[in-house]
Amino acid sequence: MAGFLQQLVQGLGAGAVYASLALALVLIYQFTGIVNFAQGELAMFSTYIAWQLTAAGLPFWPALVLTLAVSFAGGMLIERVIIRPVEGAPELTLVIVTVGLFIFVNAAAGWIWTFLIKDFPNPFPAGALEAGGISIGLSTLGVLAVVGVVMGLLYLLFRHTKIGLGMRAVAANPESARLVGIRVGWTLALGWGLASTVGAVSGVLVAPLLFLEPNMMGGVLIYAFAAATLGGFDSPVGAVVGGLIVGVAETLAGAYVGFIGSDLKVGVPLVIILGVLLLRPQGLFGRAVVERA
């Protein structure tokens, strides 16, 4: 039993990371209807910026704040420069453009920082809490806490600020939002900025667990997609819940299903995506879209 609980805790820790990247995906999808295949790579790039700042001698937390600010600006810039020209284009075009961005950002990071792996400092202390035979690493708790805080901040932003209200209006109906005087263009850019910031958080959380290298987020991205599909692409809460479920499912499958083991764990998101598409395509928390042809 203790072993099972231990696995559960580990799964939640992994799930929190997936949840944070899934949150970034869902944010962009809500505002622009784009599934951003470059989200993981943007997060990786942000993590490199954080690494560069700490390597230059800045303490971790100021470096993180600076990184988040840079990511926010970078996300807005990408929306204004790269996404704006294809706004409203067919889904195929949008996917191809974000895939192009994926390739470009990945290679650019490799060009600037080489493909050699780098050690990323762990912001959380190394110890662990012992309770009832299971030990919870402080870093796991830290990751869960950070994702909780990000979730809470986003909730406050969307529910209790004027900017958040405007953003929800744009997500619900861009034309009507424009008619009541909301600057839709800037709001979309803001959405990308926010998503990049949340993505940067997930990158910084992942980097100490894996190693920092340009392909770091490739594996995480597919889990985040599974999480967003499971929770529903239009639901931030769903993304977090989905992320935790995916993390737990993956860890338990790896630990208890002998055939899967640690190497085939990456099949879990595929099974989850297929399962959700077959049984409940809108996801657990998503709304089914009714379309007028």
Add this chain to the structure above:
Amino acid sequence: MSNPTETDAAQERTAAPPTPPRPAEWWRSARRQWAAAAVLAAAACYAPFQLVPFHVFQLTMVLVYAVALLGLNLLVGHAGQISLGHGAFFAVGAYTAAILFDRWALPYPLTLPVAAGAAFLLGLAFGVPAMRLRGLYLALVTLAIAIFLVPLLKRFEELTGGSMGLTLAKPAPPAWSGLAEDQWLYFLTLVVAVAAFLLCVGLLRSRVGRALHAIRDNEGAAEVMGVRLSVHKTLAFAWSAMFAGTAGCLYTWVIGFVSPDSFTVNLSITLLAGLVVGGLGSLSGPVLGGLFVMFVPGIAQDINDAAPGVIFGLLIIAVMYVAPTGLAGLAGRLLRKIPRKE
């Protein structure tokens, strides 16, 4: 912009109702097409006798990629669906051929239909759940397949050779042909590529092709016209996987070695990039894309290991902005600018 021939042509296009071409004109344009095809065929048959073996090998690989891109083009360019995992079907074809060849010592010509069939069935199996929904989910599912395939290949070691892969004998040229190995492989690939091309053209000119174009251009309207969306989308996916599997089988013949790390997600993304740059929805796009995939990374790598990715990424985005029909579209535009003798 005020090129007289171009504006005249534009006026002609807008003003004149689309009349069926007069027989003489049709004959002239058909003759031109046949002439172009004959020149191409002659060049393709002449080239391997003039080039050094390494360049013949490179040309062969261009054809292999072109076959894969032909399939991807059917799906992305003609049916408007997205696949980020065609490398996986490529790998399935390659491994099917390798395993049949290696374990059961099947004669190599027989591995081709089996590899193509395996990829077709796999495409059908994954297309059914993914195609019931919007194209976006297809992109997710195919990406997940591409990521999952590599550890899967490493797991079944007794069959696939694990991380070490399988090394095979390449098809030997028969004595009557008098060809060297590289030339024989080139002609084998050329024959398969031409057959695949003709099959693809036939498919697009048939009912299926018209249905796919209707789906790409307006799903709602297509459905109202009686096109069964899920059937055609799923079949397009399966056909497309079949072409990728065929290309994979050719790859095994030509390289004589398969390993999981040759078929990572990067292959899938490179294929998509090559197709977009070559030209979505055009017949020459796959060949131009094959040239691009084969030669650009090699040239760019001399600058920096990351340069191919930077170039691919920038080019994809640029192509989507300024030339959605890719190199094929640009070439077509240039050709039309050349004034014709009347």
